[in-house]
Amino acid sequence: MAMVRTPLMFGRLPLGGRRLLFALALTGICLAFAFPVLWLILTSLRPESGVYYVHRGTEFTLASFAEVLQDDRLLQAFFNSALISTLATIFSLLVTVSSGYMLSRFRGPAAQTWFGTIYVFRCVPYISWVLPLYFVAQSWGIYDTYIGLLLPHIAVHICFFSWLMKGFFDGIDPSMEHAALIDGCTRWGAFIRVALPSAIPAISALAVLCWLFTWNEFLFALILTGNKVPVITVVMAQFVTEMGLRWNLMAATAVMALVPAFLLALFGQKYVIRGLRI
């Protein structure tokens, strides 16, 4: 056993003790992450008077959920968020996948320029895009429309996720595509018929990430939409009213907003993990 390397800290402990400590550490980390979510769920189940005493009262109610579900604007926000997330995912993947492939397989001025462009955009702080985007959206007359929110999201996805996609394609052996070229495919055909199907795990992973990114996004939505296109993250924040903070309603909305993201992460995680492993 002398050759087995163990972390110095636990090195002297017997194997069972090391396992126990490891399990405790993991549990601690999980709790640290889960605690705010648990608190949120608890808050959403408390009556309005109890939100500041979540840790004390024993009174629980679903009234907050019932109240927010009466709100048409909230339901519309759910629908809008889902629609925009889905559309942004589809359209950005169309570009991201082919741009990642180009970055991975091609050299030359076109690829280099593209590489440089998305590199620069990635380096620009996210928040500094918002104000110019607002003015552009105003002058193009797309402020507070689907398209006005979709376009920036697609642009951000392309800049952020082309890199990931490049990494995935770097991991796929190009000789398969070379075999396809010899077997009668054009360059484009080899991409569509051979490279793309092998990248499906990666593309699924990316789809999950894209969807969640847009679903959770707040800043663009806040600045680029008004009353006509409410989205869930913005609506959630609007429970700050002149009557005070409606914490219970905000928590109930947040819990509902968590559900699709949670489900997607739950069922999508195997694709994400498989995709990232390529």
Added chain:
Amino acid sequence: MAAIVLEKLNKHYGSLHHAVKDVDLTIADKEFVALVGPSGCGKSTTLRMIAGLEDISSGEIRIGDRVVNHLPPRDRDIAMVFQNYALYQHMSVYDNLAFGLRNKKMPESEIKAAIDRATEMLGLHELLKRKPRQLSGGQQQRVALGRCIVRNPLVFLFDEPLSNLDAKLRAQMRIEIKRLHAQLPTTSVFVTHDQVEAMTLGDRVVVMKDGRVQQAGTPLSVYGHPVNKFVAGFIGAPAMNFLDVTIAKEGDTVVAQSPAVKLAVSEASSRALEAYKGRRVIMGLRPEHLALGDGVLSRSFAAKVEVVEQLGSEILLETRVGDARVTAARVPPETVVAAGDQVRLSVQPGRLHFFDPETENVITG
């Protein structure tokens, strides 16, 4: 069926790297040519230029009577086997085999017939429904061979197809490829860094180094008459021994001598070495041409055994001769010899090779 002609073929990567230099090579119809050399010698690049996967910097490639310089790979009517098999991972074995034929818009019934023939030849019947990742390396490479066969192309190209297989499987696949070429005589180019593969498979062996063809010839001529020190050292296992010697004349005989060695030279070599009298040359001795035992004094020299490698079928002796290392092979396995022993190694004068120390080219008359 088609010959391949390479004329003044060059490949530059940027301005710094000149990967393939003025390669001239004619591969006859139905010939099996093995391109061999150390890694980075340009053999794979040459193959990929024939395939159309790399652009040509200058020169010309003809397949049959067509110049294919600017034809995309799909129009060259070639098939290629890759080192890592390059099977389409998301398709079944059957679909892998059918892929190229479907691209040619061949009717499914004919495709099936072609695949039946190929699977018969390669014993792939049970594997047709499986996905590539469910196959072993050897099976995958057989499918890759099948994918080439069904296409019935003008040319087969092999890019180190056996390198990922273990030693035993490699030997099997070598025989399989050889049998296949006998059954379906098709012009073939086989790239490998393994000289044993090159020697056993090739009708002709082309040795490359630093982007240049060093020598092209039958396996026997490349082995027996290497044109330079590199080819001599590269072809043959264990590798040829090299000793620095001086050429001198003793009476009527020409001898090659160093402080530790003094060997009479054959008549043919004597004539070739005429101009080198009194000068230093490099002498090459193949380990398998050295025999243990006294023999005639003028054909043998003393050596001190350093390492004894018993292979069962023979013994390899690692010896020291003066300050040079000399390997001897084909020593009978029952010979009693131990490290530290003084032995005499003898060699037939006709088996000696001489190389110019500056150009490293073989010295011939």
